Amino acid sequence: MPRRTASVTALPTAPSAEPLTLPARFLTPEDVAALFGVPLETVYQWRRKRTGPPGFRAGRHVRYHPDAVARWVADQSSPAA
Numbered sequence: 001m002p003r004r005t006a007s008v009t010a011l012p013t014a015p016s017a018e019p020l021t022l023p024a025r026f027l028t029p030e031d032v033a034a035l036f037g038v039p040l041e042t043v044y045q046w047r048r049k050r051t052g053p054p055g056f057r058a059g060r061h062v063r064y065h066p067d068a069v070a071r072w073v074a075d076q077s078s079p080a081a
Helices: 029-036 040-049 066-077
Strands: 055-058 061-064
Touching: 029 040, 029 061, 061 066
Parallel strands: none
Antiparallel strands: 055 061
16 A cells, blocks of 8 residues: 555644644554643543544554544534534
8 A cells, every 4th residue: 555645734723723733644542642642541542432533443553544633623623513
């Protein structure tokens, strides 16, 4: 499978914050934890509870698509209906 090289569109995390820049590769749970500044165990809890960004398994490894993470951030920052 060819390596993905296109950049991901940055989404602002807050009106005054810098745009969120995601790498153009699948993210590991460690990447997601570092991105949000939370412990790794929190990312695993989000996955178990299905409250965090949607992930998928690649063999025995969990990965996150950068676009799915960006959509999850946008959904979290939009007001509840």
